[in-house]
Amino acid sequence: xxxxxxxxxxxxxxxxxxxxxxxxxxxxxxxxxxxxxxxxxxxxxxxxxxxxxxxxxxxxxxxxxxxxxxxxxxxxxxxxxxxxxxxxxxxxxxxxxxxxxxxxxxxxxxxxxxxxxxxxxxxxxxxxxxxxxxxxxxxxxxxxxxxxxxxxxxxxxxxxxxxxxxxxxxxxxxxxxxxxxxxxxxxxxxxxxxxxxxxxxxxxxxxxxxxxxxxxxxxxxxxxxxxxxxxxxxxxxxxxxxxxxxxxxxxxxxxxxxxxxxxxxxxxxxxxxxxxxxxxxxxxxxxxxxxxxxxxxxxxxxxxxxxxxxxxxxxxxxxxxxxxx
Amino acid sequence: xxxxxxxxxxxxxxxxxxxxxxxxxxxxxxxxxxxxxxxxxxxxxxxxxxxxxxxxxxxxxxxxxxxxxxxxxxxxxxxxxxxxxxxxxxxxxxxxxxxxxxxxxxxxxxxxxxxxxxxxxxxxxxxxxxxxxxxxxxxxxxxxxxxxxxxxxxxxxxxxxxxxxxxxxxxxxxxxxxxxxxxxxxxxxxxxxxxxxxxxxxxxxxxxxxxxxxxxxxxxxxxxxxxxxxxxxxxxxxxxxxxxxxxxxxxxxxxxxxxxxxxxxxxxxxxxxxxxxxxxxxxxxxxxxxxxxxxxxxxxxxxxxxxxxxxx
Numbered sequence: 001x002x003x004x005x006x007x008x009x010x011x012x013x014x015x016x017x018x019x020x021x022x023x024x025x026x027x028x029x030x031x032x033x034x035x036x037x038x039x040x041x042x043x044x045x046x047x048x049x050x051x052x053x054x055x056x057x058x059x060x061x062x063x064x065x066x067x068x069x070x071x072x073x074x075x076x077x078x079x080x081x082x083x084x085x086x087x088x089x090x091x092x093x094x095x096x097x098x099x100x101x102x103x104x105x106x107x108x109x110x111x112x113x114x115x116x117x118x119x120x121x122x123x124x125x126x127x128x129x130x131x132x133x134x135x136x137x138x139x140x141x142x143x144x145x146x147x148x149x150x151x152x153x154x155x156x157x158x159x160x161x162x163x164x165x166x167x168x169x170x171x172x173x174x175x176x177x178x179x180x181x182x183x184x185x186x187x188x189x190x191x192x193x194x195x196x197x198x199x200x201x202x203x204x205x206x207x208x209x210x211x212x213x214x215x216x217x218x219x220x221x222x223x224x225x226x227x228x229x230x231x232x233x234x235x236x237x238x239x240x241x242x243x244x245x246x247x248x249x250x251x252x253x254x255x256x257x258x259x260x261x262x263x264x265x266x267x268x269x270x271x272x273x274x275x276x277x278x279x280x281x282x283x284x285x286x287x288x289x290x291x292x293x294x295x296x297x298x299x300x301x302x303x304x305x306x307x308x309x310x311x312x313x314x315x316x317x318x319x320x321x322x323x324x325x
Numbered sequence: 326x327x328x329x330x331x332x333x334x335x336x337x338x339x340x341x342x343x344x345x346x347x348x349x350x351x352x353x354x355x356x357x358x359x360x361x362x363x364x365x366x367x368x369x370x371x372x373x374x375x376x377x378x379x380x381x382x383x384x385x386x387x388x389x390x391x392x393x394x395x396x397x398x399x400x401x402x403x404x405x406x407x408x409x410x411x412x413x414x415x416x417x418x419x420x421x422x423x424x425x426x427x428x429x430x431x432x433x434x435x436x437x438x439x440x441x442x443x444x445x446x447x448x449x450x451x452x453x454x455x456x457x458x459x460x461x462x463x464x465x466x467x468x469x470x471x472x473x474x475x476x477x478x479x480x481x482x483x484x485x486x487x488x489x490x491x492x493x494x495x496x497x498x499x500x501x502x503x504x505x506x507x508x509x510x511x512x513x514x515x516x517x518x519x520x521x522x523x524x525x526x527x528x529x530x531x532x533x534x535x536x537x538x539x540x541x542x543x544x545x546x547x548x549x550x551x552x553x554x555x556x557x558x559x560x561x562x563x564x565x566x567x568x569x570x571x572x573x574x575x576x577x578x579x580x581x582x583x584x585x586x587x588x589x590x591x592x593x594x595x596x597x598x599x600x601x602x603x604x605x606x607x608x609x610x611x612x613x614x615x616x617x618x619x620x621x622x623x624x625x626x627x628x629x630x631x632x633x634x635x636x637x
Contacts, residue, residue, distance in 0.1 A: 018467050026483055140619040142569045144576045145611050148592070152599055152607075163600075259472040266577055267596070281482035281579055289482055300471065 008308050012301045017068070019297040023290035024067050076291035081283045086291045090273060095175050096166055097272035100264070101257045103179075103192040108199035109250065115200070116207025117239060120215065131204065138201035143260050147194045147267035154190060162187045164269035191268045195261055199253050206249055210242035244311065251307035255300040349631040356627035362620040366613075370425035377419035382585060396605050409605045411594055413583075417605065420591055421613055427587040428614075431498060432567040435505025436560060439567075442506060443513025444556065448544045450514065451521025462518070465511045477504035477570055481579050497581050501574060505567045512559050520552035558629045565621035572614055588614045 051057050058066075070076070076086035115135075119128040138146075155163035166187050170177055179185065214220065215238055223233045262274030269275070273292060280288035350356055369376065396409040396417075409417050450461040468476065484500045524530060525548065533543045568588075574580035575589030576596075583590055588610045595607025 014463075015467050018463075026486075136622075137619065140565075140622050141615055142573055142618070144573055145592070145615060148596055148599065148607060148611065152604070156600055256472040259475045262474070262478075263573060263577065277478075278577055278579075281478055281485075284482065284486040286486065289479065293479065296475065297471070 004312060005309065008305055012305050015301050016294075016297060019294060019301075020068050020071060021064065023071075023293050024064050026286050026290055026293075071291075071294055076294070077287040079280075079285055079288050081280065081285040081288070086287050089276060089288065090291055090295065092176075093271055093273045093276050095177060096270060097258065097261055097265070097274060099177065099179060100188070100191055100195060100270060100272060101254070101261050103188060104195035104199065104261075105250070105254060105257055107192055107196040108203055111196070112200040112203030113207055113239075113246075115204040116242075117211060117234070119204065120208045120211035121234060123212070132208075135201035135204050138197050139205075143194065143198060143263045144267060146197055147191075147264055150190050150194055151267060161190050163190075166271055191264045191270050194267070195257060195264045198260065199250075199257060202253065203246070203250065206246060207239075207242055210245055211238055214238045214241045247310055248307055251303050251310070254303050255296075258296055258299060350627070353627055355623060356631075359620040359623035359627070362616065363624055366425065366617050366620070367429060369422060370429050373419075373422035373426045377416075377422045379416045379419045381415040381420040381423050395603075409603075411591070411606050412598060412603075417591075417609055420586060421588070421610055424586050424588045424591050424610060425613060425617070427498070427581060427585060428568050428571055428589070431501050431505070431571045431581075431587065432564055434502045435567045435571070436509060436563045438502060438506030439509035439563065440513050440556065440560065443510035444517050444549070444552075446510065447514035447517025448521055448548060448552075451518040452525055452540065452544055452548065454522075458518070461514065465514055468508075468511050473505075473508035473566070474570055474573060476508035477501075477574060478577075478579060480504040480507050481574060485579075497585070501571055501580055504574070505570055508570070509563055509567065512563070513556060516555050516559060517552050520555070521548055524548050524551050554632065558625060558632060561621060561625040561628055565618045565625065568614070568621070569618055 048057075056063070074087050076090075078084065079086050079089055082089060115131055119131050122128050151163050154161045162183070166184060170181060170184075177184070179188070220233060220237060223237050228237075258274075261270075261272060262278060264270065265272045265274040266278055273295070276288060277292040279285070280292065350360065374380070411417055411420060446461050446465075450458040481500055481504045484496070484503065488496050488500075521544075530543060530547060533547050538546075571580060571587060572589030572592065575587050576593045578593065581587045581590050583594060586594070591610035592607050592614070595603070595605075595610065598606050
């Protein structure tokens with residue numbers, strides 16, 4: 001088990017270095033950074049001094065190492081667009097994105113799992129086919145269309161919910177939260193539902209498929225023969241065994257939740273990291289782009305690692321397989 | 326492949342019955358409908374210059390006086406504009422036909438690029454093995470940790486940083502195609518690599534080697550035709566994904582500009598007018614996109630089942 005953990009950790013570090021290399025190379029694509037700082041008529045000597053101050057006269061591998069060291073300390077330089085440290089910009093917006101993604105994930109699980117169980121157990125009922133039809137549409141509709149649709153319905157037509165922004169936020173130890181105010185919660189509903197919808201349909205379909213598979217197995221038949229109650233069989237035996245694939249998919253989907261949050265944030269003008277990144281892409285703000293890339297990579301790699309380790313913890317067979325023969 | 330048995334019979338229906346894929350299509354009404362929808366929409370998009378009432382790309386043909394006209398059947402509608410007009414006075418029906426065409430061109434080229442890159446790298450990785458294989462597959466692993474849309478955005482941002490602002494309009498489509506191509510290749514590479522590793526040890530490959538054929542020749546002429554089966558399903562589903570990715574990027578304002586609108590650009594324009602009540606600008610392109618993607622997904626679902634020998 002320890003060897004397995006170490007090997008996965010090592011792989012994660014390699015991935016992070018590779019992503020760091022991509023982030024670092026991005027800076028080289030936009031030309032000489034010195035030109036961004038000095039004016040056109042700056043004398044040569046002064047340019048050289050700026051170059052030395054920035055450490056740009058050093059060999060590229062050294063610069064790369066320095067960049068990695070700084071990135072590891074969350075120092076991503078100054079934003080070209082805002083003339084502020086990137087760290088502060090991202091720090092301000094991270095709580096908004098994490099709250100949105102977190103609430104969406106919880107929502108997707110709370111609705112998706114029961115729907116999956118229901119559609120598997122009452123396969124032929126009208127409601128189950130309705131759920132399945134809705135989930136197919138949910139998978140096919142692009143996130144931004146769902147966002148537009150919900151916004152049109154609930155804020156333009158019905159006027160029940162705010163159409164953009166985060167509402168009032170409260171600062172809690174440097175973390176701005178919208179979960180404690182009424183307007184913050186109201187503002188969260190539409191973006192969170194939008195974001196959760198795709199994951200929800202995915203979870204419903206996954207749980208349904210896995211449940212149907214498990215319900216066919218012998219041990220379920222034995223459990224029935226033993227006279228166990230249906231509820232015990234369905235939830236104690238069947239659902240429990242759908243958890244392994246569910247953990248993997250939900251874990252991996254947490255990453256794409258953050259990516260798709262970008263679209264949701266754009267439609268609802270939610271002041272999160274995605275909106276910041278989008279602005280950076282449009283304005284070629286490389287430091288912000290690089291920082292966002294590194295940050296999401298850290299989150300993805302971290303999630304992948306945790307999922308793999310959880311997997312090994314939940315499924316004993318994998319632990320044995322991981323042992324060197 | 327034709328066996329003597331199928332050659333003896335002729336006539337379209339007899340051959341259709343022999344062709345299991347076609348037979349399953351005719352037996353699944355849902356699949357039949359979705360294939361028809363996809364073909365009809367793609368056909369309409371391809372024929373846009375001939376069937377569209379006006380050319381939305383021609384600035385001389387549109388007039389701002391006509392802007393924001395509602396659909397024909399709504400009060401205030403104009404008989405010239407079936408689905409109304411957008412903020413620049415472009416006929417929405419024509420804009421959708423042309424936009425669909427742009428979306429399809431970008432989607433298909435992007436997927437084609439992804440398939441060529443992915444199949445190429447997959448063949449090389451599977452055939453060569455060793456260090457080359459390790460490097461290619463590690464790159465694939467790294468990329469797989471990121472959702473396609475993020476990679477597409479990133480490529481888009483970097484390329485835009487390299488080209489001048491004045492060239493953005495001319496390069497926008499190429500940038501989109503490259504972004505989509507680079508974000509979708511991994512699936513092909515993985516699938517092809519897997520099948521290539523199985524195929525390369527088979528007798529026919531050994532025979533070709535003994536005949537003295539070069540590795541590229543063996544790969545292209547002998548291995549490639551035998552590993553393309555699973556690719557077909559990925560292709561259909563990927564076209565839907567690529568169309569969505571293009572639409573999303575254009576919607577987010579980093580895709581195609583308003584002068585050469587795709588469906589996503591039209592939806593982006595329409596989204597700005599939703600609050601003032603001009604719902605049609607977003608509704609019709611949105612519905613077109615949704616129906617097309619849904620139909621393509623259904624086709625992909627059916628194709629996966631039809632080509633899966635285990636389910637027969």
